Amino acid sequence: MNAATRATAGTAPTVPYEELLTRYEPVVGLEVHVELSTATKMFCGCATGFGAEPNTQTCPVCLGMPGALPVVNATAVESAVRIGLALNCRIAEWCRFARKNYFYPDMPKNFQTSQYDEPIAFDGWVDVEVPANEAGGEAFTFRVEIERAHMEEDTGKSTHVGGTTGRIHGADYSVVDYNRAGIPLIEIVTRPITGAGERAPEVARAYVSTLRDLMRALDVSDVRMEQGSMRCDANVSLMPTGSTTLGMRTETKNVNSLRSVERAVRYEMTRHAAVLDAGQAILQETRHWHEDTGITTSGRPKSDADDYRYFPEPDLVPVAPSREDVERLRATLPENPAERRRRLQDAWGFTDLEMRDVVNAGAVEVIEETVAAGASPAAARKWWTGVLARRANTDGVAVTELGVTPAHVAELDGLVTSGRLNDSMARQVLDGVVAGEGAPAQVADARGLELVQDDGALQAAVDKVVAANPDVAEKIRGGKVQAVGALIGQVMKQMRGQADAAKARELILTTLGVEG
Template sequence: MTTTTDLVSYEDALASYDPVMGLEVHVELGTKTKMFCGCSTELGAEPNSQTCPVCLGLPGALPVVNATGVESAIKIGLALNCEIAEWCRFARKNYFYPDMPKNFQTSQYDEPIAFNGYLDVQLEDGETFRVEIERAHMEEDTGKSTHVGGATGRIHGASHSLLDYNRAGIPLIEIVTKPIEGAGERAPEVAKAYVRELREVIKALGVSEARMEMGQMRCDVNLSLRPHGTEKFGTRSETKNVNSLRSVERAARFEIQRHAAVLGGGGTIVQETRHFHEDTGSTTSGRVKEEAEDYRYFPEPDLVPVAPSREWVEEIRAGLPELPLVRRNRLVAEWGISATDMQAILNAGALDLIVATIDAGADAASARKWWMGELARSANESGTALD
């Protein structure tokens, strides 16, 4: 286990190495039914009560694609400035976990529905950083394992495990960045800002509530270091299922310090998945990371290809809402405030509240003062969300 004593200082790490990141974000879509069957996606139901032969992978059961899931994927792709495939298909990603009832995940491999995009994100000082998007593809979620009898909630030390397949088959969109280079010491801040902006985009599109604390949006943080002046990427680690903006930033920062300590001590980074611990801000080893060939991908034989017409894609594009960055820039101009003021409003979670107050009849200056003054102070003191 890596502890804080195994780290070098953040400043020393950045003095010797350039961080390179890759962020993989999974978003649960807010469809009424699952991706390949008619089972409900409603939360809170009795375990294993929202299942059928399709999502349980029983012999002879045939999947059917959820059209709303495809439409949501196209919306996300367009909002991320991606190209939308004229023809794509699903694949089987083979791996064996107790919470994967079919022993494969229906996903997309070499033919994603959306690819080659970007998302501009604003940092704390108002600077804009462009994150290039490799792909956004459709897939399904797994079931949920609950490990009972241990102290940590993990399988180690547990006496037994319970499996709930209600979540198995819920539509997911996985959004994968290209390698994020050039962020330097601001890499953890860029990671946090990207996930925050992506969450705002997803919410604006209305395709998911994107509540990270409920697992509706989660981020895998891939990170590697390379010595200054070199081009070759280092070996990466992948911190899995990070579920808050603060934790995304902390996980990236910790891994920078841990990688630098290992490399500086003459060691070798192991390509592996890692778990993030909220209480300490540290990560611990999970399992050796598979490569694509380990999953033995092959085209899904039970599903026809997806070929969205150009007319449908343009119809969806025309119906997109005003996206968050465009909206914020418009409000900055309308309200006559600075980018720093807007960042403070965002950090406080007050933007939608201020807009709603203005819509109810208040002037902009009074609405901002009301929410960012007494109410923000009271919320902060009581530890309550501003809304």
């Protein structure tokens, strides 16, 4: 396909969302790839850390050198079984890997070792909680059926240099980093999701969000969509209302945020409707999602002619998890994240919105631990979803990776509630903790941060400020108590911030003979 056609596709006509729903029923299928956070790769002993120098985490096996052979990572198999169990799947008693044959420079063997007709887990489901929406739609629970979850290896990562599209066609040259080649992946495939109607895009988003929570709770993956450790392909088709025959689908790739999942599904629905309304057929193809413009563009045609010549991998023996092992792994499953969230939300007294912020910040566990360490739930939420979440976001790391522990936050909360620090001082202390200066009390000591407890010094400052502002003082005496704010500010300035603002207010009012 040439650039001109792509440009046309880019400005494809669409039908308004509400309108299409009067004539079509959406069907969505989601394929989610989860990179496992095992220490080593799927079939060799290479390290898996993200962000290493290109091609430093490789060996003859993951480079596909002549003669090299794979050996299955047992931990990855355990993770796959646990994921399958968490998705209410049946676990295969015996299954094999298969070779998916196709040529691409980022695939060292020119076949991907995957699973084909014998997945490790199959026939499952997961209940998805779809929150209320701005259009007035109520929150509801939707059951998504899981067709299968199977094990495979990731490919290397190609970077296409030059050209305008960032894709292989038109690039001046390409470089490949094989550090990612052989990283264990679990691909989770849903059955077609029908019956969600206008809420289909939200269901899709909520499903991916639910998977992310599950993977976190299982502690099997980093599930960072922005780093590609969780990737979603969204299949979308429309069928005329009342029909039961599935329409032709498109597969949208590169949907790498929760918000994008919802937007991409919604966009494809509006595009499909326009094509179908015009009496044309949907072309079976992969499409690329563009986060910036909010549209999809045509990728490569995908048809039944795609022939990966799957056959059982002869270099590996079958995987046969014993029923005892499966039950042992079932016993390690964490509490269902949705149930757990409900339990914690009740215990903490958070609103739905507050709880959603906590979940989105990935802070459920740390808040739980912070509360256990003695902080109030409100304070724990304030610190973890506020300044720490913003800091983590800026640094591109998880909130748990800032070097701040739940014990630190609990200690900080203690320093505030005991009156040693005020809010702005506490923020400075937290900066120090992030910078590695030590625990909160240590940082406060080292930085000389402490509220002045000496009422004499504060009274002196109050007297000085009152004397310097007779007009304001007079207003307050005359009943305009809200004017006290201006004086508090000056007193705090005099005290170089190291005073308790509430105390300052009290002293000012007392000095002026006014009842607060």
